[in-house]
Amino acid sequence: MIIVMKPGVTDQDVEHLVERLRELGLQSQISTGEERTVVGVIGDDRILQNQPLTVFPGVESVTPVLAPWKLVSREFQKHDSVIDVNGVKVGGTKIAIMAGPCAVEKKELTVGIAKEVSSAGASILRGGAYKPRTSPYSFQGLGQEGLDYLVEARKQTGLPVVSEILDARDLGHFLEKADIIQIGARNMQNFELLKEVGDYDKPVLLKRGLSATIKELLLSAEYLMSRGNRNVMLCERGIRTFETQYRNTLDLTAVPTLKEMTHLPVIVDPSHATGKWNLVAPMAKAAIACGADGLLIEVHSNPECALCDGEESLKPSRFRDLMASLKLIAQAVGRDL
Amino acid sequence: MIIVMKPGVTDQDVEHLVERLRELGLQSQISTGEERTVVGVIGDDRILQNQPLTVFPGVESVTPVLAPWKLVSREFQKHDSVIDVNGVKVGGTKIAIMAGPCAVEKKELTVGIAKEVSSAGASILRGGAYKPRTSPYSFQGLGQEGLDYLVEARKQTGLPVVSEILDARDLGHFLEKADIIQIGARNMQNFELLKEVGDYDKPVLLKRGLSATIKELLLSAEYLMSRGNRNVMLCERGIRTFETQYRNTLDLTAVPTLKEMTHLPVIVDPSHATGKWNLVAPMAKAAIACGADGLLIEVHSNPECALCDGEESLKPSRFRDLMASLKLIAQAVGRDL
Amino acid sequence: MIIVMKPGVTDQDVEHLVERLRELGLQSQISTGEERTVVGVIGDDRILQNQPLTVFPGVESVTPVLAPWKLVSREFQKHDSVIDVNGVKVGGTKIAIMAGPCAVEKKELTVGIAKEVSSAGASILRGGAYKPRTSPYSFQGLGQEGLDYLVEARKQTGLPVVSEILDARDLGHFLEKADIIQIGARNMQNFELLKEVGDYDKPVLLKRGLSATIKELLLSAEYLMSRGNRNVMLCERGIRTFETQYRNTLDLTAVPTLKEMTHLPVIVDPSHATGKWNLVAPMAKAAIACGADGLLIEVHSNPECALCDGEESLKPSRFRDLMASLKLIAQAVGRDL
Amino acid sequence: MIIVMKPGVTDQDVEHLVERLRELGLQSQISTGEERTVVGVIGDDRILQNQPLTVFPGVESVTPVLAPWKLVSREFQKHDSVIDVNGVKVGGTKIAIMAGPCAVEKKELTVGIAKEVSSAGASILRGGAYKPRTSPYSFQGLGQEGLDYLVEARKQTGLPVVSEILDARDLGHFLEKADIIQIGARNMQNFELLKEVGDYDKPVLLKRGLSATIKELLLSAEYLMSRGNRNVMLCERGIRTFETQYRNTLDLTAVPTLKEMTHLPVIVDPSHATGKWNLVAPMAKAAIACGADGLLIEVHSNPECALCDGEESLKPSRFRDLMASLKLIAQAVGRDL
Secondary structure (H helix, E strand, O other), rough: OOOEEEOOOHHHHHHHHHHHHHHOEEEEEEEEEOOOEEEEEEEOOHHHHHOOHHHOOOOEEEEEEEEEEOOOOOOOOOOOEEEEEEEEOOOOEOEEEEEOOOEEOHHHHHHHHHHHHHHHOEEEOOOOOOOOOOOOOOOOOOOOOHHHHHHHHHHHHHOEEEEEEOHHHHHHHHHHHHEEEEEEEHHHOOHHHHHHHHOOOOOOOOOOOOOOHHHHHHHHHHHHOOOOOEEEEEEEEOOOOOOEEEEOOOOOOHHHHHHHEOOEEEEEEEEHHHHHHHHHHHHHHHHHHHHOOEEEEEEOOOOHHHHOOHHHHHHHHHHHHHHHHHHHHHHHOOOOO | OEEOOOOOOHHHHHHHHHHHHHHHOOEEEEEEOOOOOEEEEEEOOHHHHHHHHHHHHEEEEEEEEOOOOOEEEEEOOOOOOEEEOOOOOOOOOEEEEEEEEOOOOOHHHHHHHHHHHHHHOEEEOOOOOOOOOOOOOOOOOHHHHHHHHHHHHHHHOOOOEEEEEEHHHHHHHHHHOOOOOOOOHHOOOHHHHHHHHHHHOOOOEOOOOOOOOHHHHHHHHHHHHHOOOOOEEEEEOOOOOOOOOOOOOOOHHHHHHHHEEEEEEEOHHHEEEHHOOOHHHHHHHHHHHHHOOOEEEEEEEOHOOOOOOHHHHHHHHHHHEEHHHHHHHHOOEEEEE | OEEEEOOOOOOHHHHHHHHHHHHHHOOOEEOOOOOOOOEEEOOHHHHHOOOOHHOOEEEEEEEEEOOOOOOEEOOOOEEEEEEOOOEEOOOOEEEEEEEEEEEEOOOHHHHHHHHHHHHHOOEEEEOOOOOOOOOOOOOOOHHHHHHHHHHHHHHHHHEEEEEEEEOOHHHHHHHHHHOOEOOHHHHHHHHHHHHHHHOOOOOEEEEEEEEEEEEHHHHHHHHHHHHOOOEEEEEEEOOOOOOOOOOOEEOOOHHHHHHEEEEEEEEEEEHHOOOOOOHHHHHHHHHOOOOOOOOEEEOOOHHHOOOOOOOOOHHHHHHHHHHHHHHHHHHHHOOOO | OEEOOOOOHHHHHHHHHHHHHHHHHOEEEEEEEOOOOOEEEEOOHHHHHHHOOHHOOEEHHHHEEOOOOOOOOOOOOOOOOOOOOOOOEEEHHHHHHEEEEOOOHHHHHHHHHEEEEEHHHOOEEOEEEOOOOOOOOOOOOOHHHHHHHHHHHHHHEEEEEEEOOHHHHHHHHHHHHEEEEEEOOOHHHOOHHHHHHHOOOOOEEEEEOOOOHHHHHHHHHHHHHHHHOOOEEEEOOOOOOOOOOOOOEEOOOOOHHHHHOOOOOEEEEEHHHOOOHHHHHHHHHHHHHOOOOOOEEEEEHHHHHHOOOOOOOOOOOHHHHHHHHHHHHHOOOOOOO
């Protein structure tokens, strides 16, 4: 950690700061320039996360030298993590396509869509049983019953299942029935939930919050990993900006950036990011072109009557076409679906 | 709801849409201009929140006529809500100052700060027992023990207590020990938590999410009120923007805007918004000048050693000075502390 | 234009509004629902751009039915515009790669880089003679002399040249020496400059402002086209968001969105957007995958000593590799370099 | 400047970097910790603004120690600058109220409004002769004729005049006719314009760009001051965020922050920031409460027919009321109108 002192700082101020650092078991190295005195701190500066150093008299700014996370970093693990999801590998050469309805509605519909996406080449089935909805008057999901429909769909198609958890009290159901527990954008900093999910080794899909920085996403992943769960996948799903022409702004630069900073697989959700079905195909292609390890795509056999996010759902025939064009992009970057 | 059709839309497309609206119990009124056909929808267009109308062939855009909330609106209740917090009124002429440490640390310290803020004129004690921290390696709060220290501080000072809940499973403790349950920015869209807290009539302080719009904040309040809890206070605490010179950007325009749209009291938290103790006083004054009904202010007797957010905590003497200058501003806008 | 009136609006208020609309030559159609009265306005609602209708008593909101632009829209011209840049076509099947140094520094260096990018397959040479720099103490560009070096480079390689104009008084030089006039992000709303450049038919590359919406970008293009210049190319180059891990957030969703809304070619600048050379290749691939008609890429033979933006410049060998991989992506989407 | 090297950096990489720094006349101090090597650079690190150091092999991050500006900083000048605007002081105890129409429309109207705002207590007249409009089809201002009307209004009221310049070629007219040259948000980074206006000592009102950081605003002011113009006033006028309930988000935290970082006066424009007349009064009060040295407020005698921004204009009677309540706030913070 590097501490820059204000111009005209007194020796007592510097002394007072160094004293405090010493109490914390850290050594200081003072260098005095023409315009500023700089205090370099030697030792594990993660200790300093709990210390409000800018509040000390004479301190102008504090810059950490080390990242505040450990287990998620490339420095900690050089090779890519490959997560085994009930036999399907996520994070290797093969790109994982997770497709299905936004919300689970009826059993036959769910199984029908599962069969469609399976035959089109998807490797994992997505579907929301519990739905976080902005308005209390919107459809709130089927809950446990929805999970059961997904289990039935898995039985009939063999596709592993990813579904979003909203409440730690449902964790038992998810451990039993889901193959990947999705932690949604709104819960990326629900730290209690992260801690509890982190206590198991069930694969987790951690979505980036609507206004979460890359650093905050990695710290949330660190919550999971520091409790023992190594099967973490990250998901970029659009961030909130001033642009209102589409629902969110898909931040694809996050993909190569995350691949450089962490060993964890990176998934992209073009459906929620754009909120418009006709933007899903181009953004899905772009995601694979810049290095994503997988995609989350919404498919519904009758978008006009979907109870949730019909606007962004692809019909099965369009999904099939998309899979064909994604295959070409994957090959162009040396990968496969 | 007003539906604008694309240029060159066919009669069948319009027919197909009107048919669907009829199924939903809604009447349509078609008007054909030179460049566009417009479908006006008569009936409660809240039904449409679950209907993906933009997905219908020929639809260009859909604009709602009515707000998606009801109970929180000025239209529903013209007069200001005044919340009774264990005898202290929030939302009337008197401005409520809620002050105390960011995190509850030790019993004596907590009681000591409570006495300081009480004698300076604060009317409610704030203090975090459960702390949502970005990093898993930061101090996570004392939990239940922290609530007990707040209870002790209340006993000795008479100040009602506001504290943040992170997990619905702790609701029993909060109902028993806290006077206001705070729902923090990260949980503004934790809808399960909102529903459960909404089932009681314990006063709630609902903080705006880091990138939540005014509309989303009102919809989250509607979650609480639609379950029966009428004692809701809203809190502006800074939003996330591109500016990095301060922690967040305090959006004070939200204050008069909310006062116009809703009857609920509006509180401002300049401490978390700015993240710097020297910006707290000017922003606290500005908040009252533009119509806030209360303030949340962090006070700590030894910020240099605070376990959480020492950078933004005022020392008791500075808090006392601030109260004096706030009194003048309050009087200038016809109110009182 | 659709005008929603407030609840409890009086007949006089509605009358007063309708009267004003009549004065402006517009017909109104009033429909009264249970909760709101809605006034539909028939006629060219572009007239209303100068009319502050929300200020009329009783008006709750005003929603335009038509886009505020005309010439740039797909509605006005269904087929893609293909711009002829001194023989090089931009906007057709072939993707245009515009490469070169951020700033023009020395003649030999400029010619050298031009030869490198030409032999690697670039079709247009980019280079800044006039540089908009955030700090007055940064290198400000060579000005006219820089344009001359670009002319020399064109002579030796045959590559048409794109360069940024900062001041309308230099327009003569640009008309004479450049093949494409670039209007940079900071000048996207320099309307005087737009008007003057719009008076010629020299091709223009119009970059999106740092916080400009898609709508504002199209309106700036409309400035150019409404003066007569039909040779307009749009460029997405990153927008400003809360994320600080990279310089800007490349908004690739703008690409398919613009291709749907307008007939103009869409170029992407991954170099300025990311500000990091190692992110240029993945984002260049993503841009082509989602439908970009061209790329702007910074190449410098000695980035360590570049006078401007060395951080984001590719060395010629890396650019050559990138061209090879872009070719594969282009083919995967049915196009060619 | 502090340079943190990547883990596993080689001695040659460090040597190579130190060598380059030596060429630039800078001394280095290397300190090797357990996890990172850090290079401290001694000497004026402003030299480094043109040096792309992150591009050197082995460099992880570069952190400047000194701010990139000089003349605008509090460090350079401790006392507040007070600007003399044709006899009216801006930046002292008295708060300057600059009021008038958004756009200058007709002579009588302009003079009429000037008399109204003067009699209500405004000290400076604002009015736009040249108007930057998002759409080419909106009213573009009267140009020189508009300036003449302002001159006439000044003759009749004695109020100095502030008006926005759009094109450096009009500078002569502004030097002759205006008392303050306003550089609008869209031109904050029109560096050519800044340089030319910086060559005179005519007072300048520099507005913050829509997505400009505090640092960029200060660097633009440094452009003006480094050319010799010391009469610079800064203006916060709202930034662009995700919130769409009001036109922009007024960033009042910028006020005390700027007052701490720079000696220049800080003005606030609540009219443009909010875009709604009913939000002007509360935000004007808040601006003064947090330390603004002046306000820009739009006043129009007939907002319903205003050719520009009628939505946000106060009628003279409302402006008069506002002045009365601002007086109370000013007194509460120890100042006066």
